[in-house]
Amino acid sequence: MDCDVVVAGAGPTGLMLACELALGGARAVVVERRREPEKHSKAMGMQGRTVELLELRGLLDRFKEGAGVLQGGNFASLGVPMRFEEFDTRHPYVLLVPQLRTEELLAERARELGVRIVRGSGVTGFAQDADGVTVETDTGLLRARYLVGCDGGGSTVRKAAGIGFTGQDPHMYALIGDMRFSGDLPRGEGLGPMRPVGLVNPAKRSWFGAFQHQPGVYRATVAWFDRPFADRRAPVTEEEMRAALVEHTGSDHGMHDVTWLSRLTDVSRLADSYRLGRVLLAGDAAHIHLPAGGQGLNLGFQDAVNLGWKLAAVVRGHGTEELLDSYGRERRPIADGVVRNTRTQAVLIDPDPRYEALRQTFRDLMALPDTNRHIAGMLSGFDVAYGGGDHPLVGRRMPDAELITADGPRRISDCFAGARGLLLLPEQGPTASPLAAWADRVDTLTVKSGGPDPDTAHLVRPDGYVAWAGEPARTEELHHAATTWFGAAA
Numbered sequence: 001m002d003c004d005v006v007v008a009g010a011g012p013t014g015l016m017l018a019c020e021l022a023l024g025g026a027r028a029v030v031v032e033r034r035r036e037p038e039k040h041s042k043a044m045g046m047q048g049r050t051v052e053l054l055e056l057r058g059l060l061d062r063f064k065e066g067a068g069v070l071q072g073g074n075f076a077s078l079g080v081p082m083r084f085e086e087f088d089t090r091h092p093y094v095l096l097v098p099q100l101r102t103e104e105l106l107a108e109r110a111r112e113l114g115v116r117i118v119r120g121s122g123v124t125g126f127a128q129d130a131d132g133v134t135v136e137t138d139t140g141l142l143r144a145r146y147l148v149g150c151d152g153g154g155s156t157v158r159k160a161a162g163i164g165f166t167g168q169d170p171h172m173y174a175l176i177g178d179m180r181f182s183g184d185l186p187r188g189e190g191l192g193p194m195r196p197v198g199l200v201n202p203a204k205r206s207w208f209g210a211f212q213h214q215p216g217v218y219r220a221t222v223a224w225f226d227r228p229f230a231d232r233r234a235p236v237t238e239e240e241m242r243a244a245l246v247e248h249t250g251s252d253h254g255m256h257d258v259t260w261l262s263r264l265t266d267v268s269r270l271a272d273s274y275r276l277g278r279v280l281l282a283g284d285a286a287h288i289h290l291p292a293g294g295q296g297l298n299l300g301f302q303d304a305v306n307l308g309w310k311l312a313a314v315v316r317g318h319g320t321e322e323l324l325d326s327y328g329r330e331r332r333p334i335a336d337g338v339v340r341n342t343r344t345q346a347v348l349i350d351p352d353p354r355y356e357a358l359r360q361t362f363r364d365l366m367a368l369p370d371t372n373r374h375i376a377g378m379l380s381g382f383d384v385a386y387g388g389g390d391h392p393l394v395g396r397r398m399p400d401a402e403l404i405t406a407d408g409p410r411r412i413s414d415c416f417a418g419a420r421g422l423l424l425l426p427e428q429g430p431t432a433s434p435l436a437a438w439a440d441r442v443d444t445l446t447v448k449s450g451g452p453d454p455d456t457a458h459l460v461r462p463d464g465y466v467a468w469a470g471e472p473a474r475t476e477e478l479h480h481a482a483t484t485w486f487g488a489a490a
Helices: 012-023 048-056 062-065 099-112 154-160 238-249 296-316 320-348 353-366 369-380 473-484
Strands: 003-008 028-032 066-071 093-096 114-120 123-128 132-135 140-150 164-168 172-181 198-203 206-214 217-225 255-265 268-271 278-280 402-405 408-411 421-426 442-450 457-460 468-472
Touching: 003 012, 003 132, 012 028, 012 099, 012 296, 028 140, 048 062, 048 093, 048 132, 048 296, 062 099, 066 206, 099 114, 123 140, 123 154, 123 468, 140 154, 140 296, 154 278, 206 238, 206 369, 217 255, 238 255, 268 320, 278 320, 296 320, 320 353, 320 369, 320 473, 353 369, 421 473, 457 473, 468 473
Parallel strands: 003 028, 003 140, 028 114, 140 278, 421 442
Antiparallel strands: 066 093, 123 132, 132 140, 164 268, 172 217, 172 255, 198 206, 206 217, 402 408, 402 442, 421 457, 457 468
């Protein structure tokens, strides 16, 4: 084997997955079609749950340096702020980190962990057998035990695997780009906190929105509905963007110094399966949708954190096929929920006057605390739950509480930099760890006080989700959970 895992794609999902694999003891090689990193950022921010995961891995300080913060989110540009502070989190905000910076920092971390990144070498095909996968790339063959396609919505890996990509064709079309304006821009159109500049044109079923992400530089969008592009693959010219601004807003607002232009639709698709034998999918290769609410990068990032420790465990010989299959069982429903909520937003941002009653109904609903919490949980990722159990925390993210241990105070988030499991054991519990036979995979921390329930033992997965919680004396249940998620005892 040339490596344990070939990761196709050096975007945020592929790079984060490679880091997770390396932490888990698997040798990963990232192959990327592009010879150089992209020069312009598509995604511009990280939702709260992604911020929490960065903190778990000890990476948050790198990402926060020079980054701005957006307090509150917005659903479908309806102007009703999301109340992320309702969740038990230290990060009730969106961290404004451009995708370029995210990729740069993740590539830096991957190299620190010994990951090899090969550019100018995209995947062109593969053949799998009982022992591994032979991956064909632009620069030759690689032999690995597994291949993960993180190669975007047009994924070569997904197509070569013959995995269906079922979904809905677009009805919204937009031009998007980064530019400056010398003229005055319209304001106060209710397009949400990320777009204080905007103009809605119900007569043309179109809108213009913009936000300033660098001094004097705006990310501008002109969107319209049910009028397809003549050629969606054609490069966008400055003349086309200028004409769209004039048609839909009445002016080009002195547009100049354009540095990036692209096309955008609300096409949405979901892979029929996340795994075929030794081939898996993550990120946009598994799901695409309208980037409303800034959920795309975050969805892929969280795919990577869910998959990485599981695949590394299988490579090292203590993870099971059932564990690897849990990746698709857990993550595909989450992606399905994102696809549904972005389809909903696509309807709500259509300024057709016939939909105004629907928009007002949603505004009224979102003013209700329970509805606001439900939608805020979807957007932020705070509501992600992987199954359940007798204890209400099982399947959910472990809150980042401060613990008092025999060695002094310690935050739960400080315990996961190595991507290992964690058993939090009450001080009045057994003196020896009941998971001593899993000590090569699970750390044990005795808690004197603090945490969500200091009298309860908690077994937490490497991705920060609770695998089991209960009385410390229930060792048979604890051993069963440890075997399920961490393999047989040593």
